[in-house]
Amino acid sequence: MRFFQNKKPTKKEKEDQKLPIHPTLTENIDKMKQLFSYDINKDFSMRTLTIQQDQKKGCLFYYGSIVDGAMINEHIIKPLFENKGDSIKNIVTIENVEETTEFKTVIQNINSGKAMLFVDGEGIAYAMDVAKFEHRNVAKSENESVIKGPQDAFTESLNVNLSLIRKQLHSKHLINEGIQIGEKSVSEVNILYVKDLVNDDILNNIKERINDINADTVRNLEVLEQYLEERPYSLIPTMLYTEKPDRAASYLEDGFIVLLMDSSSACLIVPVTFWSFFHSPEDRYLRFLYGNASRIIRLCCFFLTSLVSATFVAITNFHSEMIPPDLLLAITASRERVPFPLIIEILLMELAFEIIREAGLRIPNPLGPTIGIVGALILGQAAVEANIISPIIVIVVALSGLSSFALSEVNINFTVRLMRFIFIIAGGFFGMLGLTGAFLLFFMYTASVRSFGVPFFSPMSPHFISSNDTIFRSTIQKEKYRPDYIKPKDIQKKG
């Protein structure tokens, strides 16, 4: 049964890590070689050198793959050979040099891309920041595209992401706090907030929850999101995942908290409400009427995508008297030769649509066009001509599928897509009665959800002081308050 046993670090390993740095260099070199398996680990590098200043021996350790080689040459090795100064810190020309006396910190520093310098006769090691992790350049936002508004998106680099946010929000109160998580692979979660706005209870709650995470590794934000949320089985998301720095900045301004990690090209915003998922950053960049017009359309899409197929099933199967005679006869005529019950027809097509979407997402780019041909031809035209599906079903399913794309936020998109199937089945069993019941239950459940203590439909219900940016937004001059449901330290924005 060893297989299932929790493999804890052996006592020796732990002791090794706690060991202080030895004054003699050779001891330290041996220790380091052992810790980092120097003989088999190909990219772990060491470089011994003699320091010009006092002719002492020194040794530099780093991972060749995550440091900037030129920088080591230019700013560490060269100065050590040539420059003079009273201490190491004054010789090397690196921005950031820290001293440490413990192997534990040495390990951490090397893992995060620093070069460690051991000097003979000194019981300390110098950590010099020469990290250069590879990452993409800042690119155009692909998943949350806007026409009017900043186009840049986060990339997989914490520093770049921070710079993108700081570019939008120039404030000395914007704090970036780091918390380390993970036992085996330590990574850092960066908590961003505006110090004179953020609610301390929420902030402490988040910090606590991050500290409580008990895992060997938390590789990125997407995993962190799942560690942090309260109801992992719920259909309702409680954190907003966005790749747009302008969006993050606008939430920071209102007193929300943003989580960043080095390895993710997005940020998490907490706490959230339903409206955060419903809104698009473009709503605020468009003029008052244009922005609200697009909100109306999105609201229609929300209801259409979750309810249109279910309503169609409910009405045609149970309430045929509600359909105007022309439409009724048209639907009837188109169904005369279809072998399946209507609900099966709808479920088949919805399933087909989901298949196209899933396959289209996973298909390698060069094969992309196949999806279009297969999807449109086979599932649309051919299925109708073969009398497997009636043409009206294609319209209904296409409408509900198309509408689902208007809610582009990936979490809420899944919510409505999955709810749709529940609604269809409810409508198929009890007609409008079942559908109304299912929708009511869903609505009641959603209203009861809280994200970090904030009710999901606030500030609409329960009511809170805010700039009333819910279904519609008001003109920018009238938005005087920050949302009270997160209890910011300063509620007044202006005026």
Add this chain to the structure above:
Amino acid sequence: MKKYWLLMIFILFLTGCYDRIELEQQAYVIIIGVDKTDREGIYEYTFQIANPEVGTSANGGSSEPATEIVSVEGGDILSATNTANAFVAKRMTLDHTKAIVASEELARSDDFMRVIQVATRSPQLRRTIQLIVSKERASEFVNNFEPLIEKRPHKFYQFLLQSGQEIGFVPDATLHRFFQITEGDADLFLGIYTTTILEEVKKNHDGVEDDYIAGEVPQQGGTSTQFMGSAVFKEGKMIDTLTGEETRITYMLDPTVDMENIMATIKDPLDPNFLISYQYRQKKKPKISVDYHPDKPTKINVDVYFVLEVVAIPSLIPYPSDTEKAEKLQQAVIDTLTEKTDELIKKSQTEYESDPFYWSLYVRSAFKDIPEYEKADWHKKIYPNAEIDVHFHVQALEFGKTIKDFDLRNVRD
């Protein structure tokens, strides 16, 4: 506990979908015809069923007829639908029925209420179903349905009834109104009068376009189904017919119904050889005030406001530019309307002893409770003895697009 939950959910699903029915499993009855038979309490029901495949893009049904018409005998409409299912493949549904056609023979008999009362019970029959009385047997009327263009029956009846009601030739005769008026035990209900049997052209007229009842309208070409005039029902039994013109007057005086506009003609007041056509539009509901007196005749005062738009002046008399002449014209229209209205009111007071205008609504507020109102008796006491004054008021007089007509002398010099 979990087991019980599962059981509950299964029960829930079992009870669901028990009344689920696919659209294509139903036959949609558009028109129901009702006739008397030789036997007491047994009627002949004729159902006209729409064929969904006609007139749609779905292929395959184009060679089939647009409707299937079946007749069965039965005690009431609903059991007759069941009987009909012996030879109609799909389940008969009355959800989309547009009208019930009763033969005049049945409508004039005491049995009519027995036949129609089923509509109050079944949710299948809508209260908006129109009540139609056909001169011939209803089965004959339904079977004579042979539209040339609007092949789909529901469209045909919908359009024909709608246009007839908009211009006032036929009354708005919903089942709901029938029950409302009949159970209110006051006023007259007007059903739609129709026939498919055309008569010889009646040589009555002074060219007036609406003084007909169904079957009398001289027509050439088209279908033989005519909707014109109304069947007067008193206490759930048909007693008489009204012409299209009289039906229009009921629209003018009855605030509970809506009418779009009416084209009508009068004799040119200054040159009786010609006719003048005008459009009558009622933008405001008529104002009705009833002054109830228990011992002496009740006074009913009706003010009708309308817009008069003159559309044709074949005599070329310059009415638009001459205020004096225009006033004469206006007066002539008012006089004609008043005369015809008085005629109808007199007929209703003496012959029918009730009104087709739903005016009893306005006397009801004079009573403390229903028994007192019923005791006062609208049919026998109040209405037949009432003093009724109808005043027509022209809100605006319009002359269409041109102000000045051309001068015939200048044209023909």
